[in-house]
Amino acid sequence: MSLFNPDKWVHYLGFLSRKPSDPAALHYPRPSAAQAGALASQNPIDANLSSISQELPLARILQICLVQISTAIAFVLIHSTLNRVMIVEFGVQAWLVGVLIGFHNLLAFVRPMIGYYSDSHLLFGYRRTPNILVGNLLVTTGVIGSIYGAVWMGQSFYGGLSVLILAAMLYGIGINIVGTMFYAMLADSVGEKHKAKAVTAGWFVLIMGTIVMSAFVGKYLENFSEERLISLFWMGGAASILFTWLAIFKAEKRFASPEEIVRSGSKPLGLSNALKELFQNKPTYQFFLFMFVTVVAIQGQDVILEPFGAHIFGMSVSETTKLTQIWGAGTMVGIIALGLFFVNKLGKKRTAYLGCILSAVGFGVISASAWFDPAMFKTGVFMLGLGNGALTIGSLTLMVDMTTQRNAGLFMGLWGLAQAIANFVANAFGGAIRDISLYLTNSQYVGYTTAFTIEIIGLFAAIWILKGISVQEFKKSSSDVLLETGNAAD
Known part of the structure; x- marks a missing residue:
């Protein structure tokens, strides 16, 4: 069966209980009796917002x-x-x-x-x-x-x-x-x-x-x-x-008045308390560091991959732009093969490990391709995309796990902040390493491969960091600390 068969995607993504041809499937479904009972036990504002968050x-x-x-x-x-x-x-x-x-x-x-x-x-x-x-x-x-x-x-x-x-x-x-x-x-x-x-x-x-x-x-x-x-x-x-x-x-959904969405309950943690929690709670700090290191390592090539193709192989603008297609195809294969079929069998951490290893191999193939031909270079780009897909699935599912029910927004924000800072460092880092190496050696090849080698080291460092992270320890320690901090805020 084709991977692009809509029914197959519906099955794996698990969103539909009705076929798309059903006219009712195009509208927001009503809560079931059990869901309605749960909503009734909430305060009116929470119940109103929860009623929207049903399966679409x-x-x-x-x-x-x-x-x-x-x-x-x-x-x-x-x-x-x-x-x-x-x-x-x-x-x-x-x-x-x-x-x-x-x-x-x-x-x-x-x-x-x-x-x-x-x-x-x-x-x-x-x-x-x-x-x-x-x-x-x-x-x-x-x-x-x-x-x-x-x-x-x-x-x-x-x-x-x-x-x-x-x-x-x-x-x-x-x-x-x-x-x-x-x-x-x-x-x-x-x-x-x-x-x-x-x-x-x-x-x-x-x-x-x-x-x-x-x-x-x-x-x-x-x-x-x-x-x-x-x-x-x-x-x-x-x-x-x-x-x-x-x-x-x-x-x-369009709301009639602001009173329908005003949040109730205890006060949210302030930014200073959130940062304090980040650096004092070991599992939180470790996962923040893991997210930071992996993004720096995997995205450090963002500004130098196309120029590598141009300087080493003389590729045109059209040819180097198509490298994104190759990388994207590898990423799609990684997502489909691992995200939809194997992530539950391999486990989230092993999927992330595999993504780091495949990405490291991709960087190695790209570096070695300068001695061979553009076909090998494109193979390395595909492997880099494959590793990126696996790492994305592993990190994404871990990221969802590394939250607490009460403070999911806080932790998702922190992980997003780690990614944003790392993306900036990666973009500047990759270009800077290439420029410094080029200045010192006057060799385009050495300039690019030095950056790729450091990124390989970063990927293996990320594996080492991830090995020390326990989701169970995170949930227990985070829940305890956040509860105490939240009570203090009240």
């Missing part, structure tokens, strides 16, 4: 996931195309490109702020939808502005750099808003049992969108020119807006 049909989940296609379009244009063009065609130093592209991670403080605001405030009767629209507008403006800044650097370096910094700020704020609101909307719309699967589905759509967009960009830029490059970014911006509107159309 797959069609509605996939509609919301169209936001990820919008994100994929921006991702390819900024992290793949703009990155390569600035370093190779425009001759900008890799470390500067890495800092600009990774700048959005420094703006991750927006995530808890906008998340808290949308939890307790309505705009035109909605919690998430208006924020997604504003975020997407900022992303689109940043994407289009970035290409003008890059082109302008040829005439005025500091003038173009100023535009790029402003574009990076707009893109960074917007992408953090959209990302936070997307997962918040999924959490609002999916029952507790299937939240992890819904997040996995969203990530799946993101990778599919990345593959398709990379293919389009590669084809469109076969005849490269600045005019075609600029028109590509305009088309990408328009497509991003379109998919965002399709994603949010009638996707969220």
Whole structure:
């Protein structure tokens, strides 16, 4: 049976109890008698919000996931195309490109702020939808502005750099808003049992969108020119807006008044208490460190992989952009093979181990490919994607486990913060290591392989950190400490 058979996906994702052809499946299902009884035991506000978080049909989940296609379009244009063009065609130093592209991670403080605001405030009767629209507008403006800044650097370096910094700020704020609101909307719309699967589905759509967009960009830029490059970014911006509107159309419940969503119960932990808990509770600190190290190691290649292909093998812009397709295909295989079939048999930690090992092998093959041919290089990129898929599934499922029922939002925010900081470090780190090694040795090969070797070491360090983490110990110690801290806050 084909992996693209919708019925097979419905079976594995577990979202549907009715077929898509059933008209009732296109609407929010009513709670069962048991669910209704549970809701009745809650206070009115919690019951009202809980009544929304029932299982939605797959069609509605996939509609919301169209936001990820919008994100994929921006991702390819900024992290793949703009990155390569600035370093190779425009001759900008890799470390500067890495800092600009990774700048959005420094703006991750927006995530808890906008998340808290949308939890307790309505705009035109909605919690998430208006924020997604504003975020997407900022992303689109940043994407289009970035290409003008890059082109302008040829005439005025500091003038173009100023535009790029402003574009990076707009893109960074917007992408953090959209990302936070997307997962918040999924959490609002999916029952507790299937939240992890819904997040996995969203990530799946993101990778599919990345593959398709990379293919389009590669084809469109076969005849490269600045005019075609600029028109590509305009088309990408328009497509991003379109998919965002399709994603949010009638996707969220409209509330009549703010009183329907005002949160009740004990006070939430403040940021200072959350950070104190992070660094004093050993399992929490260890997992934060694991998330940080794995992201730095796996994403350190983000700004140097395409330039490696250009400098070592003389690949064109079109050819290096297609590397994202190869990486994405490997990632998809990793997600499908491990996430849908083997993760329960292997276990979450072993799946993460396997992802680290496959990624390390991928970096090794890429480094060795310089002595052979581009085909070996592409094989290494595929293996890197395969490892990334396995590591994503393992880390994602572990991340869901590494929360407590009372403070799930707090811990998901902390893990997201770890990823954001690590992404910024990775983007700057990969480019900086390459530049320093190139300066010291005057060898492109040594510059790139030094960065790849350090990333291999980081992946094995992540395995060592993960071995010392116990989910059971985390849940016990975190529950005890957070309960005490929460009582103190009250």
